[in-house]
Amino acid sequence: xxxxxxxxxxxxxxxxxxxxxxxxxxxxxxxxxxxxxxxxxxxxxxxxxxxxxxxxxxxxxxxxxxxxxxxxxxxxxxxxxxxxxxxxxxxxxxxxxxxxxxxxxxxxxxxxxxxxxxxxxxxxxxxxxxxxxxxxxxxxxxxxxxxxxxxxxxxxxxxxxxxxxxxxxxxxxxxxxxxxxxxxxxxxxxxxxxxxxxxxxxxxxxxxxxxxxxxxxxxxxxxxxxxxxxxxxxxxxxxxxxxxxxxxxxxxxxx
Amino acid sequence: xxxxxxxxxxxxxxxxxxxxxxxxxxxxxxxxxxxxxxxxxxxxxxxxxxxxxxxxxxxxxxxxxxxxxxxxxxxxxxxxxxxxxxxxxxxxxxxxxxxxxxxxxxxxxxxxxxxxxxxxxxxxxxxxxxxxxxxxxxxxxxxxxxxxxxxxxxxxxxxxxxxxxxxxxxxxxxxxxxxxxxxxxxxxxxxxxxxxxxxxxxxxxxxxxxxxxxxxxxxxxxxxxxxxxxxxxxxxxxxxxxxxxxxxxxxxxxxxxxxxxxxxxxxxxxxxxxxxxxxxxxxxxxxxxxxxxxxxxxxxxxxxxxxxxxxxxxxxxxx
Amino acid sequence: xxxxxxxxxxxxxxxxxxxxxxxxxxxxxxxxxxxxxxxxxxxxxxxxxxxxxxxxxxxxxxxxxxxxxxxxxxxxxxxxxxxxxxxxxxxxxxxxxxxxxxxxxxxxxxxxxxxxxxxxxxxxxxxxxxxxxxxxxxxxxxxxxxxxxxxxxxxxxxxxxxxxxxxxxxxxxxxxxxxxxxxxxxxxxxxxxxxxxxxxxxxxxxxxxxxxxxxxxxxxxxxxxxxxxxxxxxxxxxxxxxxxxxxxxxxxxxxxxxxxxxxxxxxxxxxxxxxxxxxxxxxxxxxxxxxxxxxxxxxxx
Numbered sequence: 001x002x003x004x005x006x007x008x009x010x011x012x013x014x015x016x017x018x019x020x021x022x023x024x025x026x027x028x029x030x031x032x033x034x035x036x037x038x039x040x041x042x043x044x045x046x047x048x049x050x051x052x053x054x055x056x057x058x059x060x061x062x063x064x065x066x067x068x069x070x071x072x073x074x075x076x077x078x079x080x081x082x083x084x085x086x087x088x089x090x091x092x093x094x095x096x097x098x099x100x101x102x103x104x105x106x107x108x109x110x111x112x113x114x115x116x117x118x119x120x121x122x123x124x125x126x127x128x129x130x131x132x133x134x135x136x137x138x139x140x141x142x143x144x145x146x147x148x149x150x151x152x153x154x155x156x157x158x159x160x161x162x163x164x165x166x167x168x169x170x171x172x173x174x175x176x177x178x179x180x181x182x183x184x185x186x187x188x189x190x191x192x193x194x195x196x197x198x199x200x201x202x203x204x205x206x207x208x209x210x211x212x213x214x215x216x217x218x219x220x221x222x223x224x225x226x227x228x229x230x231x232x233x234x235x236x237x238x239x240x241x242x243x244x245x246x247x248x249x250x251x252x253x254x255x
Numbered sequence: 256x257x258x259x260x261x262x263x264x265x266x267x268x269x270x271x272x273x274x275x276x277x278x279x280x281x282x283x284x285x286x287x288x289x290x291x292x293x294x295x296x297x298x299x300x301x302x303x304x305x306x307x308x309x310x311x312x313x314x315x316x317x318x319x320x321x322x323x324x325x326x327x328x329x330x331x332x333x334x335x336x337x338x339x340x341x342x343x344x345x346x347x348x349x350x351x352x353x354x355x356x357x358x359x360x361x362x363x364x365x366x367x368x369x370x371x372x373x374x375x376x377x378x379x380x381x382x383x384x385x386x387x388x389x390x391x392x393x394x395x396x397x398x399x400x401x402x403x404x405x406x407x408x409x410x411x412x413x414x415x416x417x418x419x420x421x422x423x424x425x426x427x428x429x430x431x432x433x434x435x436x437x438x439x440x441x442x443x444x445x446x447x448x449x450x451x452x453x454x455x456x457x458x459x460x461x462x463x464x465x466x467x468x469x470x471x472x473x474x475x476x477x478x479x480x481x482x483x484x485x486x487x488x489x490x491x492x493x494x495x496x497x498x499x500x501x502x503x504x505x506x507x508x509x510x511x512x513x514x515x516x517x518x519x520x521x522x523x524x525x526x527x528x529x530x531x532x533x534x535x536x537x538x539x540x541x542x543x544x545x546x547x548x549x550x551x552x553x554x555x556x557x558x559x560x561x562x563x564x565x566x567x568x569x570x571x572x573x574x
Numbered sequence: 575x576x577x578x579x580x581x582x583x584x585x586x587x588x589x590x591x592x593x594x595x596x597x598x599x600x601x602x603x604x605x606x607x608x609x610x611x612x613x614x615x616x617x618x619x620x621x622x623x624x625x626x627x628x629x630x631x632x633x634x635x636x637x638x639x640x641x642x643x644x645x646x647x648x649x650x651x652x653x654x655x656x657x658x659x660x661x662x663x664x665x666x667x668x669x670x671x672x673x674x675x676x677x678x679x680x681x682x683x684x685x686x687x688x689x690x691x692x693x694x695x696x697x698x699x700x701x702x703x704x705x706x707x708x709x710x711x712x713x714x715x716x717x718x719x720x721x722x723x724x725x726x727x728x729x730x731x732x733x734x735x736x737x738x739x740x741x742x743x744x745x746x747x748x749x750x751x752x753x754x755x756x757x758x759x760x761x762x763x764x765x766x767x768x769x770x771x772x773x774x775x776x777x778x779x780x781x782x783x784x785x786x787x788x789x790x791x792x793x794x795x796x797x798x799x800x801x802x803x804x805x806x807x808x809x810x811x812x813x814x815x816x817x818x819x820x821x822x823x824x825x826x827x828x829x830x831x832x833x834x835x836x837x838x839x840x841x842x843x844x845x846x847x848x849x850x851x852x853x854x855x856x857x858x859x860x861x862x863x864x865x866x867x868x869x870x871x872x873x874x875x
Contacts, residue, residue, distance in 0.1 A: 051452060077454035085452070091445035098561060102442050106454030108435055112467070115434030116427055126435070130562070130570040146567055169454050309675065356860045362675050363609045367810065368859055371852035374807075378849045493803070497686065504679055537690035543683025547676045548668045 004029040004173055004204050005050070010059035012045055019045040021228040023059075027173070032195060032205045034219035036212075038248070042228040043208045044086055047175055051083050052076045063173070078106040082171035084162040086178050086208075092151040096142060096161050099150050100133040103168025136164040140194060156187040163194070167203075174198060176207040180214050192218050216240065224248075260512060264425070271418055275411040283410040285526045287482065290417040291475055293518035294424050296502040297511065298471030301428065303500070304509035305437065306464040307444025308358075309366040312373030313472055313499050318380065318491035320346040320473025321480040325394040326387050328480070335400040335481040339474050346473025347466040354465040358458060373496050380488040393487025400481045413482050420478065421515075424471065428511055433561060440464055444509075498522075501539055505546060507553030516555050579718050581840040582833060587724040587793065589832015590731030594786040595809030596816070596824035597738060598658075598779030604755035604819035605768075605775050607674065611681035612661055614806020615688040616780040620654045620787025621797040622692060628704050643707065647730075647785055654784025655777040661688075662776040685803070692799040700798050703791045727789050734782060735825050742821060747774055755819060804848065808835075811855040817865030826866065 005027040012020040020042040027033050035043050048054040050061055052073040061068040068076055082103070091099050108129050114122035137143050140160040145153055150161060159179055166174055176195075180188045188211060195205055195218050209215050215222065216236045224232040224239060226248045232239060239245055275283050299313045320342035327333040327341060357368045383390035399408045400416065407416055431437045439460050442450035451457045480486050498521060506517020525535040546553070595617050602610045627633070627649055633642035665684040669677045708726065712719040742748035747770075753761040754771045762768050790805070791797050812831045816823025831851060839847040858865065 053448070053452070072456070073451045074454050074456045077452065082454075083452055085449065089446050089449035089452070091442055091449065093445055094441060095562070097567065098438060098441075101438060102450065102453040102455065105435065105439060105442075110435045112431070112436050112463070115431045115436045118430065122434075127570060127573060129435075130566065131573060134567050134571050147562065147564065165453055309678070357856065360859060360863070363678050364859055364863065366678065367609070367807075367814075368856055370807065371855050375849050375852050375856075378846060382843075382845045497682070500682075534690070534694060536686055537694065540683045540686030540688075540690060544665050544680045544687065547672070547680040547683070551672065551676050 002029050003027070004064065005206070006060075006062040007046075007050075008060045008062075010046065010049060010061065011057045012042075012049055012054060013057060018228050020049065020056075020225075023225065023228070023230050025223045025230065025233060027204060027206055028221070029172075029204055030199070030202065031220045032199055032207070032218050034215040034222040035206065035208045035225065036210075036215055036222060037225035040227075041225040043225055044177060045228075046225070047083065047177055047206075047208065050076075050175065051081060074106065077169050077171075080170070080172035081175065082166035082169045082173070083175040084159070084166055084177055084179060086181070088155075088158050088162060090150040090158055090161060090165075093149060095147050095149055096137060096153065096164075097130070097133050097146040099161055100136050100164045100168045101129060103136070103165045104129040104132055106169055133168055136168045137161075139167065139197070140164040141190075155182050156184075159183070159191075160194070163198075167198070171203060173204045173206060176205065176209075178208050178210065180209055180211045188214055263512065268422070275414050280410045282526075283414050285523060287410060287413050287417050289518050289522045290414075290421045291479055291482075292499070292502060292522045293421050293515050294417075294475045295472055296499050296506070296514045296518050297421075297424050297428055298468045298475065299499045300503045300509065300511070300514045301431075301440070301471070302464050302468040303503050304507075304514070305432070305444065306440040306461065307362075308461060308464060309362045310369045310465070310468070311366050311496050311500055312369035312371075312376075313468070314491040314493070314495035315373040315376040316346045316350055316469035316472040317476040317479070317495065318376055318488075319349045319469075320476030321486050321491070322380070322388055322394070322476075323473065324477035324480045325397050325486050328397045329394055330387075332398070335398055335477065336402060339477040342477035343470040343474040346476070347470035350465045350469030351462055354462055358461045358465070370493065370496070373491075373493060377488050377491055377493075380491070389487075391488060393485060393490075394480075395485040397480050397484045397486070399484070400478075407481075417478060417482075420475075425511060425515070432511070436463075438561075441509075501543065505539075505542060505553060507556040510553065510556050513553050513555035517553070520554075576718055577840060578837075579716070580720075581836045583715075583720050583724050583728075585833035585836030586829060587727045587832070588836060589812075589829040590728050590735075591786045591789055591793075591828075592805070592809045592812045592832050593825045593828025594731050594734060594782050594789075595805060596812040596828045597735065597821065598783045599810050599813040600816075600818055600821060600824040601751070601775045601779045603813070604821075605751065605758070605772055606666070606670075606677075608666065608677050609681065609810070610666075610779075611678070611806075612665070612684040612688055613779065613783055614802035614804075614809070615685050615692075616654050616658055616661070616802070617783040617787040617790075617805055617809075618692060618797070618799060618802035619657060619688065620650050620784025621791040621801070622696060622701070622787075622799075623653055623784065624650045624788035624791050625701060625703055625797060628707065634707060639708070647788060650784050650788045651781040654787070655781035658776040658780025658783075659773060661780075662772060667772075689799055689802065696799060698799065700796045703795045703797070705795065708792060723793055727793050730789060731786070734785060738778065738782065739821060741778075747771070751775060807855075808851045811851045811858075814855060814863075814865055815858050817867040820865070820867050823865055823867035830866075 003026045008024045010020055010023045023046060035046065037043055045054065049056045052071055056069055063079060063081060066079065091102065108125050110122040110125055134146060137146050140163055142157060142160055142164060145157060150158065153161060180191050183191060192214055198205055219236060221235060222239045223230060224245050231248055232242045232245045274286060295317060299310065302308050302310045323342045323345040324335055324338040327338040328335050353372050357365065360368060380388045381391050399406055401407060407413055439455050442455055443457055443460055447457050502517040502521045503514055505520060507513025525532055598613045599610060602608060624646060627646055633646050637645060661684055665680045666677055669680055708723060711722050713722055713725065742751055750766045750771050751774065753766055754768050758768055808831060812827035813824045815831055816827030831854060834854065835847060835850050838850045
């Protein structure tokens with residue numbers, strides 16, 4: 001498998017606090033990769049650096065042979081990196097389908113004049129965008145909620161709606177920040193199934209998760225962070241038995 | 256557009272078209288003010304209601320447009336209707352320049368900065384900046400507009416000019432709301448970080464929202480200059496910006512029919528109760544407080560329903 | 575040199591007034607993260623109340639000059655502080671859980687309401703303070719004649735600011751205010767009654783603003799119902815300049831803005847005097863939004 005995302009010597013500090021320190025790892029194309037670690041280990045910061053929400057102090061991030069550092073977030077999205085947020089960030093007062101249409105924005109062109117004059121090209125584009133948005137809703141099993149306001153959806157459905165919005169941008173890499181948090185057993189199982197179906201579409205998935213059973217079931221490869229540094233990397237079986245991980249992250253508890 | 260809304264617009268059009276035939280010149284002039292404020296408030300609504308950018312200096316854009324038209328008319332004798340696009344362009348350019356460095360500021364800070372921007376513009380006009388604005392006295396002798404060889408001078412004639420402009424604005428802004436562009440503004444309002452993270456160039460859309468709103472306010476300013484034939488800095492004070500803000504918030508932020516109703520209430524209603532004219536701002540201030548507690552979304556929060564079930568089904572089944 | 579010194583002392587006097595008003599903005603912002611747009615109008619109420627009490631109670635004749643003015647200041651501060659508490663109850667408390675911008679709109683509404691209520695009672699024209707309250711003499715400083723009023727205004731402001739600073743640093747409720755400003759949720763968990771903190775902040779801030787209004791009335795001799803908005807904007811600029819939420823910052827920002835404005839008006843252009851503060855405001859928000867003494871805080875994604 002070829003490398004889709006390559007992270008080298010990434011460093012970021014906030015004031016005196018070093019959140020991410022000399023972190024390097026690769027994400028293989030087509031894989032599902034997990035990023036785990038105790039609270040405050042710098043996982044979300046790594047995500048924010050990849051998507052351009054924060055600027056790195058040092059290091060490189062290369063996506064398909066393209067340097068991502070310094071590229072504005074919306075450009076990174078159109079290059080093929082989409083994400084969800086740890087604390088769900090939906091457009092609360094808009095319907096589910098309008099939320100997903102946001103993801104189509106970077107794949108469509110119509111501007112102000114097209115909005116005013118409505119040429120045939122614009123109407124065609126609108127139809128296609130809507131069709132794609134509805135099909136992404138169907139994909140995450142939210143078709144029935146298409147016209148409900150995002151804020152009226154259940155917690156689990158809001159998480160799935162965020163995934164649909166990200167998928168609508170046609171990403172090659174999908175970054176999920178704690179997708180299962182707040183979900184019950186049943187919903188988590190459905191999420192694992194959804195993540196597998198996303199992989200089957202040829203999309204690479206990188207996720208942060210605290211639910212170990214999910215990480216172990218879904219991920220092919222895992223990177224473990226502690227205090228901003230990488231302490232282990234490998235397939236679930238080896239992570240499970242890595243003494244450093246057990247000590248630092250899992251304590252003495254069995255996984 | 257929903258059927259009910261279309262019917263409401265139809266009835267309103269008929270009533271308004273007949274209004275100059277039954278009302279005297281005074282009341283027609285009141286309706287002219289309502290129309291002008293409706294256009295201004297709709298242009299502010301694009302920035303404040305649709306994109307969620309707290310702009311409390313809208314009078315500055317209105318002023319730039321009015322002064323541009325006045326200067327073109329009095330110095331270069333450009334017919335005022337021809338000057339309107341220039342007014343709009345000047346206001347848009349001005350908005351783009353001043354908004355660029357401050358556009359990233361958070362809501363309440365942006366509000367303060369736009370207040371400051373509005374005041375700086377007013378002080379500049381009073382101080383006769385560039386030697387073109389006539390200082391505190393302003394500019395007088397602005398030519399009346401004429402269309403197809405017909406000179407517009409009576410209130411009844413201005414009525415049709417202004418309300419045609421309102422109608423065009425409403426039509427156009429509804430189309431914008433129902434488009435990729437309009438949705439992008441809403442994403443901005445709801446959550447700018449999520450919008451950027453979904454691929455929307457938020458900085459660019461903020462600037463365009465400001466410029467487009469300013470362009471419309473600038474054109475309204477041109478019409479105002481033609482209607483009054485005299486303009487001076489006091490017509491573009493901080494309180495004009497507050498009044499426009501009020502119309503949008505009370506009527507229903509983000510709702511085109513709401514904003515029009517807001518213009519009737521804020522500009523038209525005090526004319527009905529002339530005895531209370533001095534107390535009107537007191538009432539409006541109170542209304543803003545009460546409104547935020549009991550009805551944050553405004554009186555007529557008719558956001559346009561963008562899609563119906565049938566639209567979705569059609570999209571699904573299309574080849 | 576003469577002109578420079580005159581403008582400098584004038585700037586310090588006006589700046590200390592800005593600082594007093596700025597304290598109200600910055601304390602409220604610190605605890606509630608809300609710009610209290612009606613704060614400038616509370617300042618105006620201080621000026622008008624001072625005028626009315628002066629003319630109606632004849633305090634100077636009854637108590638003598640110093641005691642009379644002190645009692646007057648106490649009454650004005652108490653009444654405006656009370657008004658601040660009422661304002662918080664009516665316009666802000668019901669919106670504590672609402673989107674922040676709803677509270678901003680409510681604050682604007684409160685400002686418009688207060689201003690127009692004043693206009694309906696007193697009329698739209700300038701009102702004149704009684705002239706003979708404080709002696710209109712000058713004192714000699716480094717060989718120059720400085721009006722006594724300037725020194726009184728400056729000293730009165732500095733004393734009040736110092737008192738506030740000690741109050742916030744040394745008392746229990748002051749510590750609670752600082753704690754609530756850093757993290758309201760954590761403060762609540764530590765057993766701090768945040769509602770009480772808010773109450774105290776809305777008592778002290780407006781009281782200081784009211785005192786500033788009284789000082790302006792005494793200093794300039796005339797007041798107007800709209801003056802709160804321009805003073806408010808300038809004081810807010812001072813708060814931003816020093817770093818909003820930061821009490822010493824508001825003091826530094828106020829004095830600095832007063833001096834810059836006085837010198838700018840004297841040496842650049844008097845006609846553009848009011849624009850100076852707005853330019854400072856816009857520049858500081860572009861270049862360093864956290865102000866001179868504020869700390870940078872990254873937005874949470």
